[in-house]
Amino acid sequence: MDSANFSGEAVPVHADITLRVNGRERALGVDTRASLLDVLREDLGLTGSKKGCDHGQCGACTVLLDGRRANSCLALAVAHDGADVVTVEGLAAEGELSPVQEAFIENDAFQCGYCTPGQLCSATAVLDEAARGWPSTVTADVSSDPVLDDAEISERMSGNLCRCGAYPGIVAAVRQAALRHRETAERTDA
Amino acid sequence: MRPFAYERATTAEDAVARHAAGDGGGNGRGGTAYLAGGTNLVDLMRLGVAQPARLVDVRRLPLDRIELDTDGGLVIGAAVTNSDLAADRTVREGHPVLAEAVVAGASGQIRNLATVGGNLLQRTRCPYFQDAAKPCNKRNPGSGCPAREGEHHNLAVIGHSAACVATHPSDMAVALAALGASVRIRNAEGERTVSLDDFYRLPGGEPECDTVLEPGELITAVEVPPLGMPSRYRKVRERASFAFALVSVAAALDVDRGAGGGGAAGGEAGGGTIRDVRLALGGVAHRPWRARRAEDVLRGAPATRESFLRAAEAEMEAAEPLRDNGYKVPLARNLIVRTLTELGEGS
Numbered sequence: 001m002d003s004a005n006f007s008g009e010a011v012p013v014h015a016d017i018t019l020r021v022n023g024r025e026r027a028l029g030v031d032t033r034a035s036l037l038d039v040l041r042e043d044l045g046l047t048g049s050k051k052g053c054d055h056g057q058c059g060a061c062t063v064l065l066d067g068r069r070a071n072s073c074l075a076l077a078v079a080h081d082g083a084d085v086v087t088v089e090g091l092a093a094e095g096e097l098s099p100v101q102e103a104f105i106e107n108d109a110f111q112c113g114y115c116t117p118g119q120l121c122s123a124t125a126v127l128d129e130a131a132r133g134w135p136s137t138v139t140a141d142v143s144s145d146p147v148l149d150d151a152e153i154s155e156r157m158s159g160n161l162c163r164c165g166a167y168p169g170i171v172a173a174v175r176q177a178a179l180r181h182r183e184t185a186e187r188t189d190a
Numbered sequence: 191m192r193p194f195a196y197e198r199a200t201t202a203e204d205a206v207a208r209h210a211a212g213d214g215g216g217n218g219r220g221g222t223a224y225l226a227g228g229t230n231l232v233d234l235m236r237l238g239v240a241q242p243a244r245l246v247d248v249r250r251l252p253l254d255r256i257e258l259d260t261d262g263g264l265v266i267g268a269a270v271t272n273s274d275l276a277a278d279r280t281v282r283e284g285h286p287v288l289a290e291a292v293v294a295g296a297s298g299q300i301r302n303l304a305t306v307g308g309n310l311l312q313r314t315r316c317p318y319f320q321d322a323a324k325p326c327n328k329r330n331p332g333s334g335c336p337a338r339e340g341e342h343h344n345l346a347v348i349g350h351s352a353a354c355v356a357t358h359p360s361d362m363a364v365a366l367a368a369l370g371a372s373v374r375i376r377n378a379e380g381e382r383t384v385s386l387d388d389f390y391r392l393p394g395g396e397p398e399c400d401t402v403l404e405p406g407e408l409i410t411a412v413e414v415p416p417l418g419m420p421s422r423y424r425k426v427r428e429r430a431s432f433a434f435a436l437v438s439v440a441a442a443l444d445v446d447r448g449a450g451g452g453g454a455a456g457g458e459a460g461g462g463t464i465r466d467v468r469l470a471l472g473g474v475a476h477r478p479w480r481a482r483r484a485e486d487v488l489r490g491a492p493a494t495r496e497s498f499l500r501a502a503e504a505e506m507e508a509a510e511p512l513r514d515n516g517y518k519v520p521l522a523r524n525l526i527v528r529t530l531t532e533l534g535e536g537s
Binding site: 065 | 191193194195196198225227228229232233236243244245247249273276277279282283286289290293294296297298299300302303425430431432
């Protein structure tokens with residue numbers, strides 16, 4: 001399929017790609033202009049990931065892209081051909097809520113819920129990033145490994161806005177999930 | 191978003207050849223643009239500010255390594271993500287100012303997508319540049335600069351021109367400016383290396399050019415010399431996180447605490463004599479601002495708050511603030527003094 005660009009020139013805008021989404025291979029024909037978010041929502045019916053600002057500022061579209069959190073609104077689907085994508089629909093393995101999802105419920109970490117899918121994906125990645133020792137701007141000494149205290153959690157979650165203002169619950173939920181994450185890791189190590 | 195064709199390059203040479211096969215034109219209307227993480231370009235395309243007819247994707251080029259050279263310097267591939275750069279142990283230990291600058295910018299999600307090359311080439315966040323319905327000499331040369339009399343509280347105070355008062359938004363580039371880094375560039379003829387000082391332009395009468403890159407040239411790496419002294423990045427912004435700098439400072443300070451250097455006066459920073467210093471400012475100019483005047487004042491001077499203040503004032507003498515951004519001058523001065531004082535105290 002071609003579309004005319006502003007100079008009237010025909011531009012090929014169709015691309016065939018494959019994505020692995022929540023563990024399942026998907027072959028798709030996409031427009032080169034389509035964001036990963038639009039493909040997930042419109043082509044695959046995975047409407048958990050939300051379109052808030054569509055500019056990478058609100059984080060409602062956050063998914064795990066090749067294992068790392070990313071704004072799916074800023075990712076052109078065509079550029080991520082072959083990628084592994086986990087959306088909020090894929091966090092509960094075999095129907096069992098993940099520790100982050102459980103912690104969000106237990107800590108009342110949402111009100112309207114619109115930002116929650118992005119918050120959950122982001123928080124899932126925050127635990128992984130901290131476990132790998134990634135520093136943040138509130139880490140006192142970037143050469144040392146950070147400890148996920150409330151200041152670290154707030155900083156690391158700053159790419160996810162919550163208009164309802166459920167931040168205290170979100171921080172508490174991430175703190176609890178981080179604790180369980182560490183305990184699980186320690187049990188696995190032992 | 192305007193229709194565009196998409197191609198993925200396999201090597202830097204291939205990317206340059208693919209770019210040359212198009213009709214040039216950069217990121218403006220028509221032409222070919224390189225796509226890496228997309229965190230700035232895709233947004234600008236959605237806003238109608240960038241309208242390339244063709245994208246050459248360079249994100250997956252084999253330029254994703256951070257190499258330590260024999261003298262302790264770094265060669266950072268252009269496709270290294272911000273996250274990987276900030277997480278790198280060698281960077282965190284040898285060039286902490288660089289890791290600190292990177293984690294001071296954007297959000298965790300954006301840092302995972304954004305690349306070093308793209309970070310250097312991101313465009314200003316001047317509100318007029320980002321609004322395709324407004325005049326802007328940078329976006330549409332000759333159309334005028336409404337920012338000069340309009341919304342400019344976060345724009346440049348130094349080195350600006352009648353045509354443009356935009357600031358460069360990168361935190362990373364400010365640290366690289368202080369570190370004396372160079373940019374490795376691939377073109378059809380081969381490779382060239384340009385110091386970061388020469389890479390970025392002041393706006394003058396051609397604000398549409400942020401850098402000295404020629405159409406089709408591709409950044410392949412950033413070279414960072416060894417540092418060997420304590421360094422720090424400090425950033426002031428309108429909220430605690432995920433915001434561009436009002437003013438930022440990248441600094442490194444080497445103090446000789448040997449003979450004659452001890453016994454600092456009460457309340458003064460550590461004492462000793464400044465052997466070497468690197469200083470750059472962000473959020474104040476069209477490019478990362480290497481504060482050479484301040485550096486000249488400081489080399490050989492006692493490492494005291496008084497010296498730091500004198501140096502900061504010498505640097506900011508060249509400032510020409512606009513109606514609503516005069517606050518940046520004392521802010522920059524104070525941030526320089528505070529950052530150097532912290533480094534001088536070894537805190």
